[in-house]
Amino acid sequence: MRAGDTIAAISTPPGRGGIGVIRISGPAALETAASIFKPRSAEPLGSPALARVGKVFDPASREILDSAILTYFKAPHSYSGEDVVELSCHGSPIILGRVLEMLLARGARPAEPGEFTLRAFLNKRIDLAQAQAVKDLIDAQTEFQVRLATRQMEGALSRQLSPIKDALVNVIVHLESSIEFVEDDISPEAASLLEDKLDRLIDRIAAIAASFSLGKYVREGFDLVIVGKPNVGKSSVFNRLIGRDRAIITEIAGTTRDALYEATSISGVPVRLIDTAGIRETTDIVETIGINRTRTAIADADVALLVLDASEPISADDNALLGEIPLDKRIVVLNKSDLPRRMTGPSGEPCLLISAITGEGFDLLLASIMQRLAGDSSIERDDILITDVRQHSALRRAIPQLEEAKAILNSGGHEEVILLKLRSALEAIGEITGETLTEDILGQIFATFCIGK
Known part of the structure; x- marks a missing residue:
């Protein structure tokens, strides 16, 4: 410019x-x-x-x-x-x-x-976090993305970071004053107070950074693959999730021979749903190709919805799929709850009882999908979410700097080294709002915007 x-x-x-x-x-x-x-x-x-x-x-x-x-x-x-x-x-x-x-x-x-x-x-x-939210608002595909980008654009993230930066500056000023005006080392009492302050700062930064586990999916979307043996109702679940009859449904096992993709959103988060060929032992060449593609889709997906037929006892094909799909990726659902139930589900694993015909259990299913995306962090939808990789990286770089500063302080190390760590943490946080970025990096960020904005 x-x-x-x-x-x-x-x-x-x-x-x-x-x-x-x-x-x-x-x-x-x-x-x-x-x-x-x-x-x-x-x-x-x-x-x-x-x-x-x-x-x-x-x-x-x-x-x-x-x-x-x-x-x-x-x-x-x-x-x-x-x-x-x-x-x-x-x-x-x-x-x-x-x-x-x-x-x-x-x-x-x-x-x-x-x-x-x-x-x-x-x-x-505006600051840089607000500027990036402008692009997020323009690119938004769902109402939830719009609400999140609007809050960020109005400075919600910046307001969360401001007291953290102020507290960190206060610690830096305290240490600088000690170096300049006090001949003795920091007293154990003062060091303990500073360590407590650093602990609180680390916890607050970590909590904001943890929101990226869900925020990255809010920004970029995620892949959800629907898998199971033939004729368990995968395509019916697929159609229920997208709200229309997209996949062909028949009572003939193996109707779906290839992966079927459809873009939609779940709770405001963009998702690419993938309906797949049923996995079973077969000698049919075409069906085998479809099954191989199903396995590829499972490997690439963020979440795998394993559909079992609640109206039939668990089978060898079901057990084979349970052994094939990683536990941390799958959500097990027992479909056809509208029929007499003959399956209890895999032992020791939570299962959701649903009916793709009546819609029973789908609210709980959607909530479970969102919780799986959020991971171990306890994130509310109205919280501020970190959705940008650069912002998340800056927060993650600040945390070890503060942890190292605390460890040096605890061991009675040199105040100058502690200050170096604290300033590095402050610089990393400042990258989010733009106080400490170079012109080259700014150019890279704004180059992704549209012309006219």
């Missing part, structure tokens, strides 16, 4: 629509927009936060191109913290392209991906 430039870009998605918006940001934003816009009234265009109706025209030919609305946001009270103008035209790609060309011909340059949001960050309108 070149400071002082005025940038312009189409901010609405490609394609046709009722309205298309061209955004301009920088010191010459109003002047550049005014060179191609003629307001309906004679009042000057300099009034901020006021929408003006007028015409967009080509200054070279004086040809009227479109009716438009110009809105001016004066720095620093704008999205980017600079002077910003938004021109709302009809959403024709031809019109929007012509308007952008005219703005570029009059001194603006094309905005780089994410440059409006980068300028908002550099002008301290």
Whole structure:
């Protein structure tokens, strides 16, 4: 980004629509927009936060191109913290392209991906965690993703990290004062108090970092494979989960010969459901190929839903599948609870009783899937979730630095070494909100944004 430039870009998605918006940001934003816009009234265009109706025209030919609305946001009270103008035209790609060309011909340059949001960050309108949430909001596919991204964009994560950083700074200041003004080593009492503070900081950071176990799936989605021997109702479970008849269902064992994929969401988390061929001993060549693909899907999936038929006794094929699917990956369900029950399920393992026909037990099944994704961490859906790998990595790097600082403090080590560890932890946490990142890393982050945002 070149400071002082005025940038312009189409901010609405490609394609046709009722309205298309061209955004301009920088010191010459109003002047550049005014060179191609003629307001309906004679009042000057300099009034901020006021929408003006007028015409967009080509200054070279004086040809009227479109009716438009110009809105001016004066720095620093704008999205980017600079002077910003938004021109709302009809959403024709031809019109929007012509308007952008005219703005570029009059001194603006094309905005780089994410440059409006980068300028908002550099002008301290938002921090980096909020900036990344902007992209998450744009990319959201479910209502839960929207709610989570909105909370992050409003600063929820930053507010959780702020007292942690303040507490860490206080510990650093305390140690620096001891080094500068006190000749003796830190007293055992003072060291104990500092160790308690570090313990609390480690616990708080670890709790936030643990949310990534679910947060990574909220951001990227997960694969859930439905497996079982033939004719246990796998395709019926598949159809129930996606809410429509996608898989063919018959009473003939082996109807599903190949994996069937469908994208949906479970409790607001994107999921790719995989209905698979039933696994059993067979000499059929086509069915064998399907079974091999089922085993590949099991290996690649995040969660495996092992479906057993509750109306039949457990079989050798069922037991073979129980031995084949890892315990930490599988959820065992006993389907066909609407029929007389003849199976108790595998010994010593929790099972869920469901009916793909009536829907019985599916609420509990969905909750179990979410709990499996969350792992050992106790995460509530309304908690702040770490969804970004970079943010999680920063938190995980801060924890051992604090643990090492505590160990050195406990052993009576040098305060300078302790301070080095504490500053490293503070720097790692600062990477999340952007205080301690280099320009190259910032460029990599914002390069993933769309142009116009």
